[in-house]
Amino acid sequence: MTEPAPTQPAPTRLWGGRFSGGPSQALAALSVSVQFDWRLAPYDLLASKAHARVLHGAGLLTDEELERMLGALDSLADDVRAGTFRPTLEDEDVHTALERGLLERLGALGGKLRAGRSRNDQVATDLRLYLRDAARQLVSRIAELETALTGLATTYSTVPAPGMTHLQHAQPVLFAHQLLAHVHPLARDVDRLQDWDERAAWSPLGAGALAGSSLPLDPEAVAKELGFAGAVRNSIDAVSDRDFVAEFLFCTALLGVHLSRLGEEVCLWATSEFGWVRLDDAFSTGSSIMPQKKNPDIAELARGKAGRFIGHLTGVLTMLKGLPLAYDRDMQEDKEPVFDAVEQLLLLLPALSGMVSTLTVDTERLERTTPTGHALATDVAEWLVRRGTAFRDAHEISGAFVAWCDARGLELWEVDDADFAAIDPRLSPEVREVLTVSGALESRSAVGGTSPGRVAEQLSALVALAHEHAAWATRP
Numbered sequence: 001m002t003e004p005a006p007t008q009p010a011p012t013r014l015w016g017g018r019f020s021g022g023p024s025q026a027l028a029a030l031s032v033s034v035q036f037d038w039r040l041a042p043y044d045l046l047a048s049k050a051h052a053r054v055l056h057g058a059g060l061l062t063d064e065e066l067e068r069m070l071g072a073l074d075s076l077a078d079d080v081r082a083g084t085f086r087p088t089l090e091d092e093d094v095h096t097a098l099e100r101g102l103l104e105r106l107g108a109l110g111g112k113l114r115a116g117r118s119r120n121d122q123v124a125t126d127l128r129l130y131l132r133d134a135a136r137q138l139v140s141r142i143a144e145l146e147t148a149l150t151g152l153a154t155t156y157s158t159v160p161a162p163g164m165t166h167l168q169h170a171q172p173v174l175f176a177h178q179l180l181a182h183v184h185p186l187a188r189d190v191d192r193l194q195d196w197d198e199r200a201a202w203s204p205l206g207a208g209a210l211a212g213s214s215l216p217l218d219p220e221a222v223a224k225e226l227g228f229a230g231a232v233r234n235s236i237d238a239v240s241d242r243d244f245v246a247e248f249l250f251c252t253a254l255l256g257v258h259l260s261r262l263g264e265e266v267c268l269w270a271t272s273e274f275g276w277v278r279l280d281d282a283f284s285t286g287s288s289i290m291p292q293k294k295n296p297d298i299a300e301l302a303r304g305k306a307g308r309f310i311g312h313l314t315g316v317l318t319m320l321k322g323l324p325l326a327y328d329r330d331m332q333e334d335k336e337p338v339f340d341a342v343e344q345l346l347l348l349l350p351a352l353s354g355m356v357s358t359l360t361v362d363t364e365r366l367e368r369t370t371p372t373g374h375a376l377a378t379d380v381a382e383w384l385v386r387r388g389t390a391f392r393d394a395h396e397i398s399g400a401f402v403a404w405c406d407a408r409g410l411e412l413w414e415v416d417d418a419d420f421a422a423i424d425p426r427l428s429p430e431v432r433e434v435l436t437v438s439g440a441l442e443s444r445s446a447v448g449g450t451s452p453g454r455v456a457e458q459l460s461a462l463v464a465l466a467h468e469h470a471a472w473a474t475r476p
């Protein structure tokens with residue numbers, strides 16, 4: 001987001017007292033985090049306002065001091081937003097930079113805010129606030145992708161497609177059924193983020209460095225003001241816990257995997273070999289050498305970025321696994337992975353939504369290829385079962401039927417009436433009644449099946465769900 005401008009030199013170290021000199025250049029360069037944790041500035045300022053009120057409630061700030069403190073925090077927040085207050089590389093981290101800003105505005109009074117809190121409880125609080133906001137932004141973008149997919153399913157609601165297993169024609173499905181099979185995982189991603197949000201909604205502020213504070217603070221009041229359900233019940237856990245980071249990264253990793261699988265299918269569908277869909281010019285790219293090329297870069301980037309999201313989860317879990325309680329500096333490494341996951345997904349999701357909503361589908365080609373590859377062979381077997389044949393035999397008979405057709409370069413429905421009995425006496429020309437795509441689709445009418453009625457039911461439920469997801473994301 002913000003590369004700090006290396007201007008103002010005056011360092012505002014938060015821990016100068018017992019040190020005779022400043023840190024070595026090598027240490028400072030290694031430990032500085034402000035170049036990425038500046039993203040937490042708005043949340044740190046919100047938490048500071050809540051903390052100021054609690055100090056006031058504890059009699060540690062007068063009415064007048066509180067008013068000046070809140071005024072300065074508001075003006076600092078404005079300047080941060082406007083970019084007129086910026087961190088410097090001397091600032092070490094976001095907390096240091098903002099204390100400098102406060103001291104610049106308030107003089108000695110600015111130094112009172114730090115009472116009873118530590119960067120350990122601050123950073124844990126800031127990161128929870130940031131991620132709870134990020135979860136809402138992500139859910140909003142996921143809802144848009146759900147809507148793009150349900151929109152496409154609505155437009156092409158009657159078009160069949162070859163359903164596949166092992167990437168081979170298996171059984172006919174509605175193309176909409178296939179599209180909606182990508183919406184359900186996204187809906188579970190939203191569900192997972194909402195569920196995560198409830199567990200993340202606990203405030204660490206008040207834990208101080210690790211043991212709480214001897215000052216009469218009110219962690220519950222701070223928690224309420226910041227929109228948390230309450231204060232964390234153990235001050236050591238409050239500053240040690242990064243479950244909310246790991247769980248969030250699991251949510252983004254799995255979301256990334258879902259987007260990758262969607263991306264992979266779009267890549268396949270857009271090939272000349274499949275030829276199911278055409279990408280809109282605005283959502284595909286050309287080649288610098290081959291004038292005819294139209295490449296599915298968005299879908300490929302969706303596939304590619306999944307590795308990165310999985311890496312972030314792995315990295316953070318590995319960083320955490322050996323850490324003694326409470327805070328350790330290792331934990332500073334928790335931030336770049338989540339910032340990157342959030343920011344990359346906020347780039348990827350809108351691009352995917354645009355790509356999906358502008359796809360055009362070659363309905364004629366889908367209709368023509370759906371029954372090919374003997375995709376109706378299961379229907380033949382089940383037709384025999386309905387007439388009393390054991391499925392084991394039915395499978396053999398239908399297999400012989402397929403082999404007979406293959407040897408002659410025929411599709412199942414192209415066999416002459418007279419030939420059925422030659423293949424197997426239990427076959428008869430009436431088998432033709434199941435040798436149509438529409439019959440095959442219509443007959444799969446149990447819950448979860450691909451019959452037009454079931455798919456319509458599914459579609460309207462998912463449209464409603466996408467609306468609920470969008471509404472959750474904007475709820476205060």
Ligand code: ARG
Pocket residue numbers: 033037093119120123327329331332333
């Ligand atoms: N930049 C630090 C982090 O992100 C803030 C907490 C530092 N605490 C400390 N005791 N040095 O983890």
